Amino acid sequence: MDVFTAVKGRRSIRKFLKKDIPEDVLDKLVDALIWAPSAGNLQSRKFFFVRDEKTKGRLASAALNQGFVSDAPVVIVCCADIAKASGYGQRGIELYAIQDVAASVMAMMLVAYEEGLGTCWVGAFKDEEVSKVLNLGNSLRPVAIVPVGYPAKIPKPTSRVSRQEAVEFR
Numbered sequence: 001m002d003v004f005t006a007v008k009g010r011r012s013i014r015k016f017l018k019k020d021i022p023e024d025v026l027d028k029l030v031d032a033l034i035w036a037p038s039a040g041n042l043q044s045r046k047f048f049f050v051r052d053e054k055t056k057g058r059l060a061s062a063a064l065n066q067g068f069v070s071d072a073p074v075v076i077v078c079c080a081d082i083a084k085a086s087g088y089g090q091r092g093i094e095l096y097a098i099q100d101v102a103a104s105v106m107a108m109m110l111v112a113y114e115e116g117l118g119t120c121w122v123g124a125f126k127d128e129e130v131s132k133v134l135n136l137g138n139s140l141r142p143v144a145i146v147p148v149g150y151p152a153k154i155p156k157p158t159s160r161v162s163r164q165e166a167v168e169f170r
Contacts, residue, residue: 006110013118014068016149021073025115032111036104039096044084045104048077048134062129063122063145072147078105083139101143118151
C-alpha cells in the first residue's frame with residue numbers, strides 16, 4: 001500500500017472485532033512509533049500497550065466513559081517524556097514533546113491501517129486519572145489514547161475543508 005492511499009483511507013474506528021493482534025504486527029506498530037521523527041532526536045515519548053481487561057476498562061472510564069476504548073484488544077497510551085524534553089526548556093516541555101508523540105501516533109496509525117487494523121486517536125480524557133491507572137509518575141504526560149484492533153465497522157469518509165480554505169501559498 002502506498003502512503004497516500006493509507007492517509008486517505010484511514011478512518012477513526014470505534015467498533016472492534018474480538019480478535020487478537022498477532023505479535024509480529026504489534027512489533028511493526030512499535031517500530032513505527034519509535035522510528036517517527038522527533039525534535040532534536042530527543043525521542044521524548046513513551047508508549048504503553050495495554051491488553052489487561054481491567055486496566056482497559058479503567059482507561060475507558062478515564063476517557064470520559066468512552067466505552068469503545070476498552071473494546072479494542074490493545075489500547076496504546078502515548079506519553080510525552082517531559083524529563084527528556086526539558087533540555088529545550090518550556091518549549092521542549094510544552095511543544096516538542098507533544099510533537100514527538102503526535103508524529104509517532106500518526107506513523108503508527110498508518111502502519112496499523114496497512115496491516116488491516118483500525119485505530120482512533122482519543123484526546124478526551126482526564127490526564128490525572130490516566131496517570132494514576134498506569135502509575136506514570138511526574139515525568140510522563142499522557143497525550144493520546146489509541147485503541148487498536150480489527151474493525152467491526154468502517155465509517156464513510158467525512159468531509160474536509162476546501163484546499164483554498166486549508167492552504168495558502170505565498
